[in-house]
Amino acid sequence: MALWGMVIDLDRCTGCQACVMACKAENNVPAVGPKEASRERIISWMQVLTEEDKEHPDGKLRFLPRPCLHCDDPPCTKVCPVYATYRDPEGIVAQIYARCIGCRFCMAACPYNAKYFNWHTYQKEGPGQNPDVSVRQKGIVEKCTFCHHRLQKARERALAEHREIEPGEYVPACAEACPARAIVFGDLSDPSSEVSKLARSPRAFRLQEELGTKPKVIYLTEGEARG
């Protein structure tokens, strides 16, 4: 069985936010408007975090694109009282919008703040939305799904053609959109996949590795092109 994962090369990331916009368009992530944004309620499954570069303090910023890290041992799924969030057999941490009671325990438990709450009704169903992704109501938690609907589509297509899913057939919107090709997506259980090879690189690290959450989004440190 596949184990979906992602490698993000921080050397290549330019902080252009194309991944963020692609994700929003793909997943019907609502624009909450300036008023809600100023109250710190932006929903952004993929978020480019910025940090001042301590070694080069002359105004240089470092970028860290952060989707849900799809931990193999997710702290968020453990605490859900109604099984509305869980890790599926292929490693994707999913959220059942129709079951979530909105207690926000998973948000409090996630060390990466990768979960977002619908504080108001931010959007209703309408034209221009991706019909493959359900529109979330107010009062529930939502999160990055690794564009799970794309996996379903790819799987159905492969099934109809009596074959396995080919590498590169299933790619989330953020990876697809990245102009610097900083985001690589694939099957971590296949040692010959590009994502597996990159994950074995000496530059590879995981966020807050010491917490034991075993994220399946792996970063490559800045190094070669830095300075």
Add this chain to the structure above:
Amino acid sequence: MADPADTRDAILLAPIERTGRGFYWAVAILSLGVLWGAVAYAVQLDGGLGVTGLHQPVSWGFYVTNFVFFIGISHAGTLISAILRLSRAEWRRPITRMAEVITVMVLFIGAGQILVDLGRPDRVMNVIRHGRYQSPLLWDATSISAYLTASLVYLWLPMIPDIAILRDRLGKRKFFYTVLALGWQGTERQHKVLNRAIAVMAVLVIPIAVSVHTVVSFVFSMTLQPMWHSTIFGPYFVVGAIFSGIAALIVAMLIFRKAYGLQGYLRPIHFRYLGQLLLVMALLWFYFTFTEYLTGYYGGEVEEMKVFWGKFWGPFSLFFWGMVLANFVIPLFCLVRLERRTIGKVLTASLSVIVGMWLERFIIVVPTLSYPRLPFPEGIYWPTWVEWGETAASFALFALFYLLFTKVFPIISIWEIQEGREVGLKEVEERLLTYLPDTVEPEFTPVDRGG
């Protein structure tokens, strides 16, 4: 059993028989508070939790603070009453009922906070339908419902003889009292059974009470978050709960003492004893707080220290030092010497502790969420009028429930006071004799009364 029409304790029945103007005023004022909360809740149901000040990353605020706080207050009652009963402390007699009522009333308020906090309260039944026992919230649900059940029984059992008095003496609500009195006639056998039942419940209720605030703390300590992930949170929360519970009990006692003229029953000695208990809990609370923060500071983990400094000097310092002042400094000064002006000092200390323990809950819930591990903007949380409304309404509703209870049932146990006069005095003397070396052969007859 003495004649139920014993006029010596007539004052205990007075609030049930007659209703003064003060009662209506109190109900009116408290209802206004409840109304504010009702309006706020309607607005929140309509607009979503966005009408509160919650945001990313502080997704828990006043409601969760209130939840922990009110569930904490519930330890006033049943736990203290059970311990006093089991240790045969004779001074418990006018106190136990008041304590037990607090528990039952405040548990409803505390559990209600979760409903207010949910984004989708209409789906609350999912907790039963799809309940997942791995989640500490399910542990809470289990523990709190067990506690509520046990506390209701434990409130009702020692009330049965008093309900029988009401049934026989009061003209109104005859059917209601008859059903609840369970055919109490005051026979020797009935007394024996009742005392046995009370003793069993008193023993049973203690571990349940301890479990309640332990699992409430687990909601925080089971996560990996800085300053939440702590092994002493269980006992720390239980100590804080008993601490705030005693304070709430003292305040309730003082209010009804004044309102119903119960000075003869609730005497300064009672407040002195409770004040001493409060002092012990203040010291214990400080010990736990000190240990908790010192271990965090000494280890000096980066994430831990972000939250730590946020509390010490940062945006939460006012709340943090306010908490230290209200939970430790003020009670210490008020309670070390209680010979003179006992009532005033004990009241000051109790009010201070109630404020301080609320701040403590707040200072545990919010700062940890305010300082995310990753480089996010740090979020400060300002509640809106909706949260203030819900909070005010929670206090008002609690007081209203309590007040209404005192209009239906005697707030001081009549039969236990009578028992104290008739049996307790003699029993204590006999018991005391068995402690002394002069007694030849301590003739111990197991009396099922003290229970």
